[in-house]
Amino acid sequence: MGAWTYENGDAKRKDFAVFWVKDQDASIIKSNLMIIGRGVEDMAISANPETSEKMDVLGNNNFDITGYKKSMSVDPVKISGDDEYSQLIDELDEADATLSDLYQTYLCVKKYKKDDTGNFRAWTQQGVIEMGDFAAGLEGVSTTHTVHYVGERVYGVVHPTTLKFTPDDITYEEG
Amino acid sequence: MTIIDYMRQKLTEYPKIAEFLAGDDIHIDFTDPEPTNYGLSSTGDSLIKEDLLGNQTRQHNFALYAVGQSFNDYTRLANSNFLLELGYWLEQLPEESGIEPRGTFKKAWAANAMAMQPMGEAISDGVLYQIQIYAQYKVESEGF
Numbered sequence A: 001m002g003a004w005t006y007e008n009g010d011a012k013r014k015d016f017a018v019f020w021v022k023d024q025d026a027s028i029i030k031s032n033l034m035i036i037g038r039g040v041e042d043m044a045i046s047a048n049p050e051t052s053e054k055m056d057v058l059g060n061n062n063f064d065i066t067g068y069k070k071s072m073s074v075d076p077v078k079i080s081g082d083d084e085y086s087q088l089i090d091e092l093d094e095a096d097a098t099l100s101d102l103y104q105t106y107l108c109v110k111k112y113k114k115d116d117t118g119n120f121r122a123w124t125q126q127g128v129i130e131m132g133d134f135a136a137g138l139e140g141v142s143t144t145h146t147v148h149y150v151g152e153r154v155y156g157v158v159h160p161t162t163l164k165f166t167p168d169d170i171t172y173e174e175g
Numbered sequence B: 001m002t003i004i005d006y007m008r009q010k011l012t013e014y015p016k017i018a019e020f021l022a023g024d025d026i027h028i029d030f031t032d033p034e035p036t037n038y039g040l041s042s043t044g045d046s047l048i049k050e051d052l053l054g055n056q057t058r059q060h061n062f063a064l065y066a067v068g069q070s071f072n073d074y075t076r077l078a079n080s081n082f083l084l085e086l087g088y089w090l091e092q093l094p095e096e097s098g099i100e101p102r103g104t105f106k107k108a109w110a111a112n113a114m115a116m117q118p119m120g121e122a123i124s125d126g127v128l129y130q131i132q133i134y135a136q137y138k139v140e141s142e143g144f
Helices: A084-094 B003-013 B015-021 B073-091
Strands: A016-021 A033-036 A049-055 A061-068 A071-078 A103-114 A120-134 A142-158 A165-167 B037-050 B056-068 B096-099 B103-118 B127-139
Touching (some): A033 A084, A071 A120, A084 A120, A084 A142, A103 A142, B003 B096, B003 B127, B015 B073, B056 B073, B056 B103
Antiparallel strands (some): A016 A103, A049 A061, A071 A142, A120 A142, B056 B127, B096 B103
């Protein structure tokens, strides 16, 4: 891992962005990305840790975290002609989509963390969309959903202007 | 155009204002004491909310002052109906882009439409009416 530089001061929320990768088979560049979060005021990636808690015969408590089931709730997504991600969600809802139809790829970018060439720290990961409420409230047609992240994160960097994603070099140890 | 320019233009386009103004523009921060005249005052702009991309929903507050004829109950009732109908009309304005910088007009509504004070010693000198107007607009962030 190279040397990373953090921006001075507190990182602003808008400096961490989640993008939907429109075409999972194409290069990850700006034209293939749609940012998520228009009109959303809270969109945390929840860790959802798997825990194990035991008390031994001596009365000592033991607590282990054995893994994470990360997820991200997106509420609301307003259906809009300007937002292709909202159109995807609308179509998934319309189709009562299941199984592999709900797999999408996401790109998460930390604009506040840069390498020595000015590229942003980023990763891609697959997510499964769990549909939520549709058309609640009076402010337009909106939906909610939760993205359950699955598989490994592929870490890398994103170019600040082209948003081209380049994975970190993978080195294999010869056995 | 700014949200102030936008609302001034929209109010000028309101058909019933045109009838009263006979082609004149709405004054800004000034109302001629002679009936019938209208002035639009900006009374502040505030941030309502901001999404996590940095897009802002803002609200601009206006007060529209109008000096109307007030010879008798009939003219005063007509003035009150004018303010009521203006409020309805404002609520029907559609979304529209073009607000500087990177803004979109979202909606407007009115409140506190009332007769404030007579303009002279005689009621026939006209009455100053006030209607508060709120305009909500969205400002897109500069992007990622």
